[in-house]
Amino acid sequence: MNMQVNTVADPAVDETDPVPLVVxxxxxxxxxxxxxxxxFMVAHRSPHSLVKLPNWLRSGKATLKAELARRADLGIADLPYNEALITFLRAEKANGRTLILATASNEKYAHQVAEHLGLFxxxxxxDARTNLSGQTKLDALRAHLDGGAFDYAADDDVDRVIWRHARKAVLVNADAKLTAHMRDESNLGDTFEREHADWRTWARALRIYQWAKNGLIFVPLLAAHELADVGTxxxxxxxxxxxxxxxxxxxxxxxxxxxxxxxQHPRKRERPFASGRLPILHGALAIPVLILAAFVIALFLPPLFWLVLATYYVLTLAYSLGLKQLALLDVLTLAGLYTLRIIAGGAATGIELSxxxxxxxxxxxxxxxMAKRCTELLVMKEHSGDAPLGRGYVASDLPPLRSLGTAAGYTSVVVLALYINSPDITDHYSHPARIWLLCPVVLYWISRIWLTTLRGQMHDDPIVFAARDTGSRVCVLLGALIMFLAL
Structure with a gap:
């Protein structure tokens, strides 16, 4: 078996000489x-273009990259740059070193990044014909440098063929396995380690704290007083x-x-994928795994639940890819998605919903x-201007949104009052009149939510705010006590 050893174009070059650094x-x-x-941007902004993906792939990765780049304008200035590496590159540049950006990414993005940083x-x-990766990138570098020596900074296993011919291998964000290989194969230079993501980072990405919303699935059990039934x-x-x-x-x-x-959002930019703390490829691979696990579990539940679950996914997919950009239709969709959780609880347990x-x-x-949208408008108005990105609202929509939102909230109190007066109430409660005390509690809570929103103190998600808010917790406890006393 032949082993390819580390070779340098000019062995006489001293390791202290400022040979070009390729990044x-x-x-x-x-x-x-x-x-x-x-x-993902094309899927979001131009989903109809995705039908062309198979043809692009058949034409090669270079064509695929060129077609996607033609349709997607990335926010180059807002990309999660490796600040430690950039600081190092600026110092090298100040010392007179030649810096070369060599990438398999499309030339459109490469030139935009180079122009933004001003380093290379x-x-x-x-380009549309050549995918500059692996051996192809090495050949292009040799041609550009006339066979001269160079150092190479990269992160992936595909770059090993280039590192073997570089004077020094600069490892950036490399995992332990790759680092061990490179110690044996190349002359290691500087290393830049990625911030290690632990279970807490993944918990944030998966929004484990948002699972509390799915507690609505248990609402039909509470309403029907079926909590004592272990099977249900x-x-x-x-x-x-x-x-x-x-x-x-x-x-x-x-x-x-x-x-x-x-x-471009003052808080959302710290999310694991937007900030670069988690590789977006890992997120893309996790999506089908989670979907498959969810539907496998659904097989143990009534067919109606499977249908509700599928409806929820289709509706959320439609929301993610377009509905959230349509004013009013977006908030109606959100309200419907929450209500679907209650319907799912009824479908899973066989409890008829009221x-x-x-x-x-x-x-x-x-x-x-609507409180969520008002919060986004207030945040974006304060930090960057008129409208929240990716939403169909502008700052002048705040007054009507506030009016519509509070009206919807107070309507819930009217519905509750009508329910207390309905014949259905006597089927479950011996003292239904006592439930009237719940009306002022709900009225106070809705008013508190909107006062907090308009003061600019609301969390990005009002449900999360309610789960953490002491006043909201007190309202829940009072509501539970009132319902108990009405039994």
Missing amino acids: DLDGTLVNSDLLIESA DAVLAS VAMALLAFIAYSLLASSVYLLNDLVDLGDDR FWLLALSMSIFLSLA
């Missing part, structure tokens, strides 16, 4: 992959797990299609969805 782009200069980013003396990148509770628990896994897949998808918009429960749910969650 890779994806995963090295930026903590991201511009091919995957451009694919030359740019070598893929077990079915609801399986539904909760399936729904949570599917919801996390949607959160990942949202983060990947919204990368550009999130990076009209009153569904009407109450739509009213409350429509109000909270």
